[in-house]
Amino acid sequence: MKVTVVGAGAVGASCAEYIAIKNFASEVVLLDIKEGYAEGKAMDLMQCASLNGFDTKITGTTGDYSKTTNSDICVITSGIPRKPGMTREELIGINAGIVKTVSSSLIEYSPNTVMIVVSNPMDTMTYLVHKTTDLPKNKIIGMGGALDSARFKYRLAEALDAPISDVDGMVIGGHSDTGMVPLTAHATRNSIKVSEFLSKERLEQVKEDTKVGGATLTKLLGTSAWYAPGAAVSGLVQAIACDQKKMFPCSTLLEGEYDLDDICIGVPVILGRNGIESIVNIELSAAEKTHMQQSAEGVRKTNDLLTL
Numbered sequence: 001m002k003v004t005v006v007g008a009g010a011v012g013a014s015c016a017e018y019i020a021i022k023n024f025a026s027e028v029v030l031l032d033i034k035e036g037y038a039e040g041k042a043m044d045l046m047q048c049a050s051l052n053g054f055d056t057k058i059t060g061t062t063g064d065y066s067k068t069t070n071s072d073i074c075v076i077t078s079g080i081p082r083k084p085g086m087t088r089e090e091l092i093g094i095n096a097g098i099v100k101t102v103s104s105s106l107i108e109y110s111p112n113t114v115m116i117v118v119s120n121p122m123d124t125m126t127y128l129v130h131k132t133t134d135l136p137k138n139k140i141i142g143m144g145g146a147l148d149s150a151r152f153k154y155r156l157a158e159a160l161d162a163p164i165s166d167v168d169g170m171v172i173g174g175h176s177d178t179g180m181v182p183l184t185a186h187a188t189r190n191s192i193k194v195s196e197f198l199s200k201e202r203l204e205q206v207k208e209d210t211k212v213g214g215a216t217l218t219k220l221l222g223t224s225a226w227y228a229p230g231a232a233v234s235g236l237v238q239a240i241a242c243d244q245k246k247m248f249p250c251s252t253l254l255e256g257e258y259d260l261d262d263i264c265i266g267v268p269v270i271l272g273r274n275g276i277e278s279i280v281n282i283e284l285s286a287a288e289k290t291h292m293q294q295s296a297e298g299v300r301k302t303n304d305l306l307t308l
């Protein structure tokens with residue numbers, strides 16, 4: 001199993017590290033445009049192998065796509081991250097050009113790959129890959145909901161004063177400060193609805209804290225987060241590589257599902273060897289449906305800025 005990660009920056013390197021530690025891939029190739037950067041990150045990570053007990057071979061390259069040939073899975077993390085006070089949408093001007101060039105170069109050497117898009121604004125970047133490549137829709141996956149759901153579970157556990165392993169919950173919708181739809185009515189602690197334990201007001205606070213999870217970290221760190229993003233990507237990569245048929249909310253092209261068409265946005269999907277094996281339709285409340293439609297309007301506004 002060969003995995004390529006483009007962008008050896010904070011998220012790309014974290015993702016490569018988690019993939020290696022989980023020890024399911026034979027090879028990870030890191031590619032960056034900064035001279036020597038991917039090679040350096042790969043060497044540093046390989047020097048963790050004997051310490052962390054993994055056999056995954058990590059190599060780095062400065063812009064040589066031939067090294068990525070026949071990758072089963074390609075992850076795109078190349079592009080600029082936001083700074084405090086910015087939205088993810090403001091990154092489109094620089095990141096759209098990068099994602100367009102990188103995705104077509106990857107496909108040239110790995111025409112059968114499954115592609116995971118991470119660069120922001122992620123839903124629009126995923127849509128861009130659909131519009132500008134010939135990859136089938138099941139092989140183009142946007143990562144956002146897996147991370148947002150992890151943050152939702154963190155906030156739920158905090159409110160419940162419970163261990164995170166007791167908590168389950170999911171966030172669908174756009175990966176943006178206003179577009180996320182945390183499904184509070186479906187969230188549980190040991191299969192009991194969290195509304196049994198938390199007031200409406202506290203649950204509303206959990207929802208709002210979850211939606212601004214990325215912005216909160218960006219303010220604290222001066223740049224956006226990387227540990228949980230890297231871990232979330234590695235979870236998707238593992239589900240595909242090991243054909244786990246696990247459910248994650250991912251950005252995928254909708255063609256009528258959730259009453260939406262011609263848009264990439266986060267909904268629950270089953271991930272396996274073919275990428276997106278199926279889209280899971282869940283019954284949403286009237287309020288959740290409205291929030292999902294508003295979220296889609298936001299994503300469409302950003303999509304309209306693309307020059308395709």
Ligand SMILES: NC(=O)c1ccc[n+]([C@@H]2O[C@H](COP(=O)([O-])OP(=O)(O)OC[C@H]3O[C@@H](n4cnc5c(N)ncnc54)[C@H](O)[C@@H]3O)[C@@H](O)[C@H]2O)c1
Pocket residue numbers: 006007008009010011012031032033034037077078079080081082091095098101102117118119120122143144147175223224225226229
């Ligand atoms: N979808 C998500 O949930 C999520 C989570 C975290 C970050 N992100 C996004 O991921 C992206 C990367 O974030 P980061 O913190 O790793 O940034 P970073 O600056 O640390 O790393 C980005 C890397 O991309 C490289 N790069 C730029 N253009 C390239 C090109 N054409 N080819 C190859 N490499 C290129 C840069 O040299 C840099 O090393 C940002 O757009 C950020 O907003 C998304």
Ligand SMILES: O=C(O)C[C@H](O)C(=O)O
Pocket residue numbers: 081082088120147175213214215218224225229
């Ligand atoms: O917040 C960001 O800009 C990065 C990423 O999308 C995140 O949610 O951490």
